[in-house]
Amino acid sequence: MRFTRTSKALGIMAIAAALALSGCGAGGGGEATASVDPAKIIKAYSNEPQNPLLPANTNEVFGGRVVELLFEGLRTYDADGKPVNALAESIETDDAQTWTIKIKDDAKFTNGEAITAKTFVDSWNFAALSTNLQNNGYFFESIDGYADVSAVTTTTDAEGKSIDTPAPTAETMSGLKAVDDSTIEVKLAQPEADWSLRLGYSAFFPLPSAALADPKAYGENPVGNGPYKMAKEGAWQHDSQIELVKNEDYSGPREAKNGGVTFRFYTDPQPAYTDLQGDNLDITDVLPSNALATYTSDFPERNSTKPIATNSTLNIPGYNPNFQGEAGKLRRQALSHAINREEIAKVIFSGTRTPAKAFAPPVIEGFTEDVPGADVLTFDAAKAKELWEQAEAIQPYDGSVLQIASNTDGGNKEWIEAVANGFKNNLGIESEIQPFAKFAEMLNLRKSQSLPGLARAGWQGDYPSLYNFLGPLWATGASSNYEKYSNPEFDALLKEGLGAKTPEEANTKFNEAQAILFEDLPGLPLWDQARPIVWSNNVVKAETGWNGGVLYYNIEAK
Amino acid sequence: MVSYILRRLLQVIPVFLGTTLLVYYMVFALPGDPIAALFGDRQPPQAVIDALREQYHLNEPFWVQYGLFLKNLFTFNLGVDFTQQPIAATLGRVFPVTAMLAIEALIIQAVFGVLFGVFAGLRKGKLFDSTVLVVSLVVIAVPTFVLGFVFQLVFGVHLAWAKPTVGANAGWTDLILPAVVLGLVSFAYVLRLTRASVIENMNADYVRTATAKGLSRPRVVLTHILRNSMIPVVTYLGANLGGLMGGAIVTEGIFNVPGVGNKLYQAVLRGEGPTVVAIVSVLVLVFVLANLLVDLLYAWLDPRIRYDH
16 A cells, blocks of 8 residues: 555654654663674564465565575575575586586485485476476576477467467476486586576575475475574465574574564555564565655664665667667667756655666676766766757657656656656657556556557666676567567677676676667666665664665674 | 345345456456566566466456356355465455454444443533534544554554554454554544434433433433434444445555455455455455344334334
8 A cells, every 4th residue: 555645744744743742752762782682583574475485486576585595505695796605515617508516415404305416406397397387487598408398389369369388398407417416417508607696596496305296385384495494384374474483404604693584564665664663673675665765864873775786777669660770879879868867866766776877787797887888878968969959860750759658656757757857858859657557567568569658677686697687688589678679799799798718708798798788779777776774773783685685694683 | 034134135145246246347457467467577488477367267258257256156166366375265364353453443433432422412512522522523534544644653653552563463452553543433423423312312202201200310311312322323333344344444554454455455456356356245245244233233222113014
């Protein structure tokens, strides 16, 4: 439920009056004791997970944060997004195509089952097999033989809609082998230098045999190997909370510094914010939009705002004649120069976003501000006007109102109006928001290429890699390339980067690919996000990781 | 009497079919693909989406979907919602919480509303009466969400008399704050209704007769004035129970109560037809039964009312 700013203001005025009458002020006593209680249970903001808690099926944040605490993969990411080995003893490759992974022995699930090479092979095959309908199955697409296990047959129904039905031609991926108890051999379909970066992602977590036998029942009471475990049978109380307690047998890089985490479910961030003010909740990473301007003063010394691997773009449809050819290229640049990113980030987002400097955010390894063409991201009204006029000379704009499509349930209206005003004032064209009540409505129009104007898009990195911000979004035929941008030169550079011997070489190629994006401008990078979090008086220390997720295991409380 | 009750229960059938049809259609007509909405920018493989659409019969035309829903309903198999949870279990979880909240609110408004109303009526024009009238007017005028925020911040955060929100494992005491907020507006109406009714009955012939007969003041007030004043109040309270069950969306949202309102709100947002209609169906039953109960109470309060011919 969302409450308007006015209603909140009314409420606050009334509260002020009530407090004046009762002669009661804010704040509480109690001296700050810095002593940390390692058994303290942390109450954290969350919401009902959308799927049974299977790592390869969980692709939304609220289930994801639970799964990440319940399981440990071959690798994990530290707070800065650097991958570190967890269950993996070593990960080696000579040609970036055949990988040999040694697993630490004595690794166990909390039910005592040993974790061997076979555990991983079985878990990955389960996740990739299309009949198992796992949401994250496509994460195994690089492995040789994925095409066989993920095969589908496409039929057309009476109304001409195509329907995919799983029709795998093999049960297991041919490129995946357990050589012995502690060695996994992975053969990729083609060399991929950054493949091992993704091994910390939840799709690659190991599953005990019970999970493969009855995934649905298992997903209610998952047994894992991570820093936490479910507090008891039925610790997931639907629509209410999930209780996790510290896994005392865990010995990895993410040792819990508290006694447990209880994820309490809120359908709206507002009551959670109020709960935090009353110390009835310990930490939230989702602030109500009306608190963005006040959270630093509401929670002095108890907030943090760190840049994360999430960015936003305005995508330009290539099927719109106004944006085709030489004139189209000039127009795209003109639009980019007409957006005052600096000011919008400061005024509308209160500093929780920073102006984009590239197609990937700065927290990603390999990021550089100096990609050729990146100066198109600076605000320059005169240049915008000039470029637009050059385009007019080649092929006049058709005079239509330039629409900017966005869902409006997430508080997007204000910045889009600011961007539209920038277009109006600097380019002399009409521009307005094309509002959608829900994200999905707009997504279907994007998929079917029927949006007339620009589309708001956002991307959160799956794993900390430059490729993850380029490949899935802009490569020809990629899963999230809804505007169907295609440039063979760009594709070729990505492929070269994937085949590079070292991550550094790979990133050089990826940045060359980025330069092509800056030339074509299939989308205008807008800003990179920072994630504000606030915590209660019970918490001594809290921080977020590279992807904006709270590092729950690192929370210290008293 | 029995035939009257039977007749009333038979009326439930068309009411039930009509409301479910209407609600199912409204959810059906919501724009956007609910399955696509489950995922954000990162959509799963098309086969997964298509399998989900198949599971929820989303490719079928409206009448087929509604027919399947009815069939499932009468075979007591409500299916699963979009988070793969059985809808029947969800109903079993959310309704007790909201029922507790509604009953608590009903008790608060009935007890305090009638009590204050009777005293105000008996002391018409005195200081107590005037104060109560002004206060109740203010309560009626302030929207529920404002009251909710104010109570939450004052009693929950600053005074810390109660927890600011309810959350999991809600007990009777956890629900007091939201119940007060939920009951407050109707409390003001009950109070004013009782007061007006008492004032009217005080001047009635039978009250004067009773007083002239030499009956004690308490007996006159309790048996003659109060019992006769209760008829409009009971009507209002009965109609209100249904409203309290279904209309608690705002209050449940503010106080994060894991009840019907919160679930309904989320199901509507997600475009989950079956969940929305299942919840609304139960609400319809509650409404109808509450109204039946009120009608039966009439006969007890006023023996002149009879349902058998």
